[in-house]
Amino acid sequence: QVQLQESGPGLVKPSVTLSLTCAVSGGSIISSNWWNWVRQPPEKGLEWIGEIYHSGSTNYNPSLESRVTMSVDKSKNQFSLKLSSVTAADTAVYYCATSVTAPRRIFDYWGQGTLVTVSS
């Protein structure tokens, strides 16, 4: 079955670009799935960041769109998130997620999440 694993720096400085990667195993990045990022700030709820298809098509949360870039690396079977000009408000656990048996934008497979802290 599909497994997702996030990786990236746990600490980034304000104003820089946050970069995370989600490795996909047990399945192919070029399947008919959309690949998503979701985050959860401390003591707050979940926020969808956006999605990417293996063709490179993307949809981003309008509230973050100006700072988000997603990409797919088919050779490594992984996809990535870049979030620019980060502030303390971007401190969160970042999850990658996808729909395998569920409809699109319903997430039945998730990574374990990675905590990113924005601090100088």
Next chain:
Amino acid sequence: EIVLTQSPATLSLSPGERATLSCRASQSVSNFLAWYQHKPGQAPRLLIYDASNRATGIPARFSGSGSGTDFTLTISSLEPEDSAVYYCQQRSNWLTFGGGTKVEIK
């Protein structure tokens, strides 16, 4: 943006009791509503999608109902392992989550 409002914020019940969680949308989402269970340090777990369809492997004590703007997640008989935060999520217009309901088992 469609805003999802969950109530109550916290629900404290004993094992075996029935839990009723509410999710209200700021505009109709048809039946495009899902429920997740989220425990500390774990990934969210899909329980219900499209208002009333149980996800694979989800126990029958979890059920969902509703359409339009008002939805309910019911846990018919609480087990100790049901202690978690429960989120609703809509996919009718982009994708948004509710603020969550914390279920505590006494």
